[in-house]
Amino acid sequence: MSNQTSLHVADLPQNAPTPFELRPTGEVLEAIKHELGLLGLRKLSFVGELRAKGKRDWTLTGKLGATVIQPCVVTLEPVTTRIDTPVTRVFLADWNDPDEPEFEIPEDDETEPLGTDIDPALIMIEALSLALPQYPRKDGAELEQAGFTEAGKQAMTDEDVKPFAGLAGLRDALKKGE
Template identity: 55%
Template sequence: MPHDMSQSAVLRVADLPQNHATAFHLTPDKAARAQIAEVLGMLGVRKLDFKGMVQTEGKTDWRLEAQLGATVEQSCIVTLEPVVTRIDQPVTRLLVADLPVNLEEEIEMPEDDNQESLGTEIDLLRIMTEALALALPDYPRRDDATLDQSQFSAPGTTPMTDAEIKPFAGLAQLKEKLEKGE
């Protein structure tokens, strides 16, 4: 039976059944999507859907498997115009009861980066927001956006080109002069 998300997006681990999976379906309203967009630095979140299940994994751990669907709006890195991106991605988390957490010593990252520590509650909204943040394009760019070469200089001087700025361009010219015997 799907968990009712109208009340809360938090599942208490003690209330979850041990012998079968608990389904959930989270669809944040417009105000919640606006808050998520603000937190993640986006222009907006048009659609957001997080649907899946939580079930036991062994005696003390829990596995969350879900599908994240979202339509997001970000600023183009070139033109700053809106770029709309559709995200459809599976999300898996293994919530481990005895995950060692020692903040004072260095520890190696586990090979499975989907593991996280299990507390008394499973916050579906946090997991959904984290999965969305990880799925966002790092450099959203419109298909028609082009970055022209820019040249800057003080009035009355010749602007430098990209080739002249390169650190070894001067060495190449010096080498040529030395080879010619100048």
């Protein structure tokens, strides 16, 4: 898939934007759905442009749209979500890869090293993956309280594990005793 949409940086015009429009269908759409572990994927589109930024860097801007179907985290029933999100990537010729092991990249970092090619299809799949709801939930679906313990013992409840749950009762008892 990436070879069909990959843009060779050396061939891109410096003085005009290079537009792109991706609307995968059929096997490609099915492959993306499978790769991202979705129950369904419809109306996937990624439309935008690639433009020179200075003499050696490039900026890709676009709009990602898709309708995704994921299993509900509570009931496993299908949950449909519409995704419409802007996407920006800045490709830097002088990319500095941090070599400290503890270095954290900010969540909103849009910069990447500039290679010989820029592939809008790979960026589309990455952006879709990042835009997916992490915990899709069907309207009204709630977790029931469940208790698990050894036979003959009282199961611990959600209230039991809240560290300050008993303090409110103790505080009230102390106030009454004053």
